[in-house]
Amino acid sequence: MEEFNSETDSDYTSYWRDxxxxxxxxEYFCEIDEDYLTDxxxxxGLNTDVQYYQYALDLVTDVFxxxxxDEMREQIEKSARHLYGLVHARYITTTRGLSKMLEKYKKSDxxxxxxxxxxxxxxxxTGLSDLPNIQSVKLYCGKCEDLYNPKSSRHSTIDGxxxxxxxxxxxxxxxxxxxxxxxxxxxxxxIFGFRVHAAAALERWQARKRDEMLGRLREVGIQGVFxxxxxxxxxxxxxxxxxxxxxx
Numbered sequence: 001m002e003e004f005n006s007e008t009d010s011d012y013t014s015y016w017r018d019x020x021x022x023x024x025x026x027e028y029f030c031e032i033d034e035d036y037l038t039d040x041x042x043x044x045g046l047n048t049d050v051q052y053y054q055y056a057l058d059l060v061t062d063v064f065x066x067x068x069x070d071e072m073r074e075q076i077e078k079s080a081r082h083l084y085g086l087v088h089a090r091y092i093t094t095t096r097g098l099s100k101m102l103e104k105y106k107k108s109d110x111x112x113x114x115x116x117x118x119x120x121x122x123x124x125x126t127g128l129s130d131l132p133n134i135q136s137v138k139l140y141c142g143k144c145e146d147l148y149n150p151k152s153s154r155h156s157t158i159d160g161x162x163x164x165x166x167x168x169x170x171x172x173x174x175x176x177x178x179x180x181x182x183x184x185x186x187x188x189x190x191i192f193g194f195r196v197h198a199a200a201a202l203e204r205w206q207a208r209k210r211d212e213m214l215g216r217l218r219e220v221g222i223q224g225v226f227x228x229x230x231x232x233x234x235x236x237x238x239x240x241x242x243x244x245x246x247x248x
Contacts, residue, residue, distance in 0.1 A: 016062050020084060025154035027109055028125045028137065028163070030100040032084070032091045037061055046086055049132070056080040085162030086132065092163065093170050101167070102175065113141040114148060117185040123148065124168040127160025135160045140168045143180045 021031045036042055038061060047053040056079035058064040068076070091097040104110065105122055112120040123139035126147070137158040138147040150156045172179050189196040 016060055016080070017084075020081065025152075025158070028104075028155060028158060029084075029088055030092065030097065030104060032087060033096060034061070036091055036094070036096075037087065042090060043087065046083060049086060050079050050083045052076050052079045053083070056083045060084055082132070085159060088162050089127075089130070089164040089167070092167050095174075098171055098174055101171065102178075105171075105178075111139055111151060113143060115141065115144050115146070115183075117183050117187075118143045121180060124171065125158075125163045126168050127163045127165050130161055130164050132159050132161040137163055142168070142172065142178075144183045 017031050020026055021029050037057075043057070050056055052075060055064065055066060055076045058066075059076055059080040060083060064076075066076075092101050101124075105124060108120075108122040110123045110125050112122055118141055121141055121143040123141055125137050126140045127137060128135040128147075136156055137150065137160045139150060140147055150158075189201070
């Protein structure tokens with residue numbers, strides 16, 4: 001991070017946040033208001049989750065003045081980014097935070113759905129866990145209600161906890177007019193213009209699932225649960241032969 005000196009309140013109140021949100025790879029983040037960051041109630045519990053918590057908070061709010069070596073500075077900057085992400089997950093569920101993320105959503109800053117039937121519908125960032133270091137951020141499409149990985153490797157390393165599991169649902173609750181019409185169109189496989197027979201497709205699906213189940217059973221040492229068609233016919237013939245012998 002570039003060194004900086006702040007001489008006035010107007011300079012330091014947003015400098016670090018401006019730098020962070022404008023950095024490559026941080027396009028998914030919005031800028032957190034200063035008054036939200038300085039309200040200790042909004043930071044409840046984070047002091048146990050962030051190393052060098054107080055120094056990190058000072059850096060985020062641009063009042064950091066500790067004279068330390070480069071290694072220590074790097075650790076504090078890493079903690080500052082982590083702290084900002086955790087606070088960000090809380091901030092984007094507030095009225096002000098939702099409004100900022102809504103603007104980014106309207107501009108498709110988070111990308112567009114790769115599914116053809118969704119017609120490039122804009123995506124929203126979401127996490128699969130509210131706990132950090134569990135899963136990276138995913139992108140949610142409100143049209144097909146499915147999740148996708150970010151296209152860019154810069155975004156695929158962002159912690160999903162920095163957006164949480166509730167953000168996109170709260171956004172659509174607060175702005176119900178944004179809820180898109182669900183996509184019901186499905187791809188139909190065809191051969192020379194004719195649809196593939198549904199029964200054949202179902203049979204292939206059943207055979208695939210059966211093979212998968214057999215594979216899982218073999219892994220745990222269980223075999224012979226399913227009887228092959230040829231074996232089943234042989235068994236039926238043996239049973240019939242035995243019955244005929246008893247009758248005689």
